[in-house]
Amino acid sequence: xxxxxxxxxxxxxxxxxxxxxxxxxxxxxxxxxxxxxxxxxxxxxxxxxxxxxxxxxxxxxxxxxxxxxxxxxxxxxxxxxxxxxxxxxxxxxxxxxxxxxxxxxxxxxxxxxxxxxxxxxxxxxxxxxxxxxxxxxxxxxxxxxxxxxxxxxxxxxxxxxxxxxxxxxxxxxxxxxxxxxxxxxxxxxxxxxxxxxxxxxxxxxxxxxxxxxxxxxxxxxxxxxxxxxxxxxxxxxxxxxxxxxxxxxxxxxxxxxxxxxxxxxxxxxxxxxxxxxxxxxxxxxxxxxxxxxxxxxxxxxxxx
Ligand SMILES: NC(=O)c1ccc[n+]([C@@H]2O[C@H](COP(=O)([O-])OP(=O)(O)OC[C@H]3O[C@@H](n4cnc5c(N)ncnc54)[C@H](OP(=O)(O)O)[C@@H]3O)[C@@H](O)[C@H]2O)c1
Numbered sequence: 001x002x003x004x005x006x007x008x009x010x011x012x013x014x015x016x017x018x019x020x021x022x023x024x025x026x027x028x029x030x031x032x033x034x035x036x037x038x039x040x041x042x043x044x045x046x047x048x049x050x051x052x053x054x055x056x057x058x059x060x061x062x063x064x065x066x067x068x069x070x071x072x073x074x075x076x077x078x079x080x081x082x083x084x085x086x087x088x089x090x091x092x093x094x095x096x097x098x099x100x101x102x103x104x105x106x107x108x109x110x111x112x113x114x115x116x117x118x119x120x121x122x123x124x125x126x127x128x129x130x131x132x133x134x135x136x137x138x139x140x141x142x143x144x145x146x147x148x149x150x151x152x153x154x155x156x157x158x159x160x161x162x163x164x165x166x167x168x169x170x171x172x173x174x175x176x177x178x179x180x181x182x183x184x185x186x187x188x189x190x191x192x193x194x195x196x197x198x199x200x201x202x203x204x205x206x207x208x209x210x211x212x213x214x215x216x217x218x219x220x221x222x223x224x225x226x227x228x229x230x231x232x233x234x235x236x237x238x239x240x241x242x243x244x245x246x247x248x249x250x251x252x253x254x255x256x257x258x259x260x261x262x263x264x265x266x267x268x269x270x271x272x273x274x275x276x277x278x279x280x281x282x283x284x285x286x287x288x289x290x291x292x293x294x295x296x297x298x299x300x301x302x303x304x
Contacts, residue, residue: 001124003213003254008041010167010279011024012027012281013028013029013061013063013277013280014027014028014029014255014263014279015027015028015063016028016281017111017217017228017259017260017262018189018213019135019170019191019192019217020134020189020214020216020217021189021191022115022169022170024066024093024134024135024170024191025091026093026247026262027063027064027065027209027277028255028261028262028280029251029255029262029263029265029277029279029280030063030064030065030066030067030262031063031065031066031067031264031265031266031273032066032067032079032203032221032264032266033055033056033066033067033077033081033266034067034068034069034072034266035266035267035268036051036054036055036072036076036077036080036268037072037076037077038073038076039075039263040106041073041106042066042073042102042106042137043073043075043106043271044073044076045080045268047268048080049149051080051084051246051268052080052083052084053270053275054267054268054270055080055081055084055085055271056084056085057270057274057279058169058273058282059085059089059092061174061274061277062277062281063277064077064091064092064093064116064265065093065196065262066081066088066092066093066094066095066264067093067094067095067096067097067125067219067264068081068095068097068124068128069096069097069098069100069139070096070098070120070124070127070277071097071101071102071108071120072131073102074101074102075123075127078096078123078124078127078128079127081094081128082127082128082129084260085251086128087206088130089194091259093134094128094130094133094134094135095134095135095136095137095172095192095194095219096124096128096133096135096136097136097137097138097139097140097194098111098112098117098120098121098124098137098139099111099116099117099120099139099140099141099155099176100114100138100139100141101116101140102130107148110141110143112138112155112215113187114158115129116157116274117138117155117159117162118158118161118162118259121133121136121159121162121167121168122137122167125167127136131170132166132167132168132169132202133167133169134169134170135137135168135169135170135171135172135191136159136162136168136170136171136172137174137192137194138152138156138159138171138173138184139173139174139175139176139194140152140174140175140176140180141175142175143175145196146175146177146196146202146203147176147177147180147183147195147199148177149177149179149180149304150180150286151180151183152173152180152183152184153183153187154209156171156173156184156188157187158182159171159188160187160188160232163188166275169189170189170191170192171184171188171190172192172193172194172217172219172234173190173192173193174193174196174221175194175196176193176195178206178207178210181193181207181211185274186245189218190216191217192216192217192218192262193207193211193216193217193218193219193220194218194219194220194221195207195218195220195221196220196221196222196224196255196263197220197221197222197227197294198220198223198224198225198230198248198250198254199230199232199253199254199292199296200225200230200232200295200296201222201296202296204218204220206222207257208257208260208261211260212258212259212260215260216260217262218228218258218260218261218262219261219262219263220254220261220264221264223250223251223254223263223264223265224247224250224251224265225250226266227228229301230245230246230247230250231246232246232291232295232298234291234292234295234298235249235250235292235295238288238291238292240286243281244279244282245275247265247272247275247276247279248275248276248278248282249279249282249292250277251263251276251279251280252279252280252282252283252284253289253292255263255279256284256289263276263279281303299303
């Protein structure tokens with residue numbers, strides 16, 4: 001299952017998904033660009049050429065969904081995407097996010113006034129070299145490490161206005177609660193939700209099912225554990241048995257979990273990229289899925 005460049009062939013990348021009410025269709029395995037910036041998602045990459053190569057290989061392998069933000073670097077990942085891929089393939093969906101900016105020390109500062117959100121949309125347009133942003137996620141900053149209640153009406157109204165001006169095609173939400181999603185839907189159509197979720201962190205199980213019923217994409221961030229990569233003896237046992245890597249099992253599990261889940265694993269490594277794309281070829285039997293459910297039940301209550 002692990003692949004090298006010589007044996008690499010285009011995989012199905014987990015099949016396809018069409019964002020609700022749109023003609024935007026993407027492969028279910030995409031790519032998250034955050035890891036391309038320097039340490040702490042701040043400053044330039046340690047190897048500029050390698051970062052460009054990862055992006056180009058992702059596209060050459062069939063990826064057509066890239067997640068980014070102008071606050072990665074800041075500006076760095078968007079500028080890398082521009083340099084590596086512009087002019088963009090017609091089917092490429094670049095999803096970005098707004099509502100934070102970076103301090104000189106690399107800190108993450110909430111930035112969701114009308115002026116800051118408008119500026120962020122223009123920064124994304126300029127650095128990506130686009131006239132219109134395909135998807136903009138409003139990232140709620142009420143909770144830094146997880147969603148917290150609070151009205152997002154004012155911020156979303158700003159994005160809806162920019163959508164009406166033609167600068168944004170579709171709107172998504174990130175780091176949000178079900179209540180905030182309901183509030184959001186009264187202001188603008190919501191095509192995707194991007195929250196923290198993976199095989200070991202399953203607070204959003206119920207939300208994923210309700211979004212699936214509505215055809216809305218759920219795009220987990222930290223699908224591999226993010227800054228603290230997933231580690232579990234159950235995951236390792238299953239991976240050994242299937243002769244794949246634990247990270248491939250974790251991604252295959254997400255693809256099996258619900259058809260509205262889209263993957264945006266982040267990597268700065270071409271070898272990891274190939275491994276991640278190949279995870280779409282892995283079929284997990286019901287018995288194996290039940291075994292993998294044990295990972296979250298060991299740490300939290302699994303909500304079905
Ligand atoms: N909305 C939000 O608030 C939010 C927050 C965080 C992230 N995001 C988005 O979600 C995307 C994914 O999140 P993430 O990159 O933070 O976390 P992630 O995908 O869970 O994990 C990335 C980490 O896993 C490593 N990795 C990747 N593939 C691997 C493999 N096959 N084997 C072993 N290690 C592997 C990466 O290191 P290497 O570089 O060495 O491969 C990196 O350290 C980001 O790129 C970003 O676009 C959104």
